[in-house]
Ligand SMILES: CCCCCCCCCCCCC/C=C/[C@@H](O)[C@H](CO)NC(=O)CCCCCCCCCCCCCCC
């Protein structure tokens with residue numbers, strides 16, 4: 001019979017796509033780890049009236065909902081319905097499969113969800129209600145949902161609630177919303193452990209409560225770089241399966257004062273200026289970045305300053321590697337091993353004090369430090385394609401003063417297969433920490449009374465055509481502007497965890513990937 005597979009002399013199945021409701025006939029191979037839920041199914045009249053099944057007295061059925069992997073890392077929920085005449089046999093199967101699912105201990109049972117109704121195209125609430133909530137309820141996940149009423153609502157709330165009763169926190173929004181939840185969770189962990197975040201040398205306590213990102217923002221860089229696609233249903237399914245991806249977090253300090261954490265981009269110059277301009281254009285939605293990007297490109301400002309960094313010697317990778325960080329990445333695993341060895345030898349001080357610092361002075365169009373590739377729909381390979389999610393390092397990219405045409409060539413390479421680091425005016429280093437001081441603040445520190453220079457700086461800021469190097473830029477920290485231009489940055493290896501598994505290797509025949517199958521199981 002069309003759409004039906006004989007699995008057992010007494011048990012039959014047909015498969016269908018949950019979203020498309022189309023019946024298809026191919027065999028489906030599904031590992032237990034990719035089953036979303038198993039449910040008793042009412043056998044409706046329409047199904048009953050197919051062919052010889054009409055003759056059967058009473059049919060009993062159950063449906064197995066599972067992850068179907070489509071192209072470009074997109075996941076969907078599919079289902080296979082099995083039925084037979086023997087009620088006892090049917091119940092046994094349902095029970096056995098449910099028990100197998102119960103044994104998947106990494107799956108969340110209770111989640112705290114924050115929705116930003118104003119992120120991206122303002123679709124957060126609709127996306128959650130229509131696409132995500134039904135899947136969570138199918139997977140028997142209970143949720144406490146908070147719709148945020150103002151900026152920092154989620155962050156502040158995480159200091160008040162009993163976070164330990166949840167298996168994870170989900171944020172529906174963009175990178176800014178993720179940043180809020182991350183600051184809330186990491187901040188709360190440090191507070192509960194008596195760690196002072198203002199100490200730039202403090203060993204921070206890892207946060208084991210995973211964060212899930214349902215992308216509904218403008219860039220969604222963190223979701224794209226850790227899942228391979230910015231798609232709410234795919235992300236919801238990663239959460240349901242209980243995936244776990246550790247993530248490096250950089251702490252940013254100024255004068256022994258904690259400023260922010262960063263997981264994606266810390267950008268001074270080009271990306272700092274784009275952000276500052278785009279904040280005034282929030283009403284434009286995601287388009288504001290293209291508008292401000294074009295404007296900032298034309299202004300072509302460069303900035304003078306000094307960077308000091310310590311190379312990341314603990315990791316074998318290099319930003320010029322051809323290999324990418326993918327699911328089960330060997331380099332990130334090595335860092336994880338080192339981290340657990342370090343924590344065994346607790347009490348040992350960080351060795352960075354003993355290691356040499358490299359110092360670079362110059363005029364820069366952009367200074368970018370990325371702890372992950374920063375891949376996003378605008379740039380699918382990202383700002384540093386070989387950066388690792390969890391190796392304890394960041395890639396420091398220095399784009400020196402060059403012509404507008406050369407800078408455009410550099411930018412365009414973020415969108416094609418050519419190497420964006422293969423320019424004489426671009427340098428890239430893998431680092432574990434760095435410091436930056438702008439020339440202006442160095443000068444100001446040496447002569448605080450030099451008001452004339454400050455005034456001139458203000459004057460030049462008001463003339464976009466002037467490419468002068470007297471004004472400061474600002475830091476773009478994961479989409480938020482920092483108050484200080486002088487910063488001290490340190491990467492904390494795998495400080496937090498996401499409901500994700502990194503980007504999976506491309507596989508032409510996704511089905512061939514599966515290790516076991518429902519058929520084998522039966
Ligand atoms: C000619 C085309 C060149 C295209 C070059 C595209 C490079 C795009 C690289 C994107 C990197 C995103 C890094 C992620 C940062 C997030 O933590 C942060 C928070 O969401 N997003 C932004 O700051 C938002 C940053 C948004 C950046 C948008 C940049 C747009 C540049 C447009 C330049 C136009 C030049 C045209 C000349 C004719």
Ligand SMILES: Nc1ncnc2c1ncn2[C@@H]1O[C@H](COP(=O)(O)OP(=O)(O)OP(=O)(O)O)[C@@H](O)[C@H]1O
Nearest residue numbers: 119120148149150173174175176177217218219220
């Ligand atoms: N109810 C709210 N009203 C106003 N602002 C909010 C509210 N909830 C959260 N925010 C703030 O909105 C900012 C932006 O949100 P979000 O990151 O979701 O969208 P986006 O900026 O469009 O996307 P991206 O960060 O990817 O560019 C966040 O920094 C967050 O602090």
Ligand SMILES: [Ca+2]
Nearest residue numbers: 248371388393
């Ligand atoms: Ca990293």
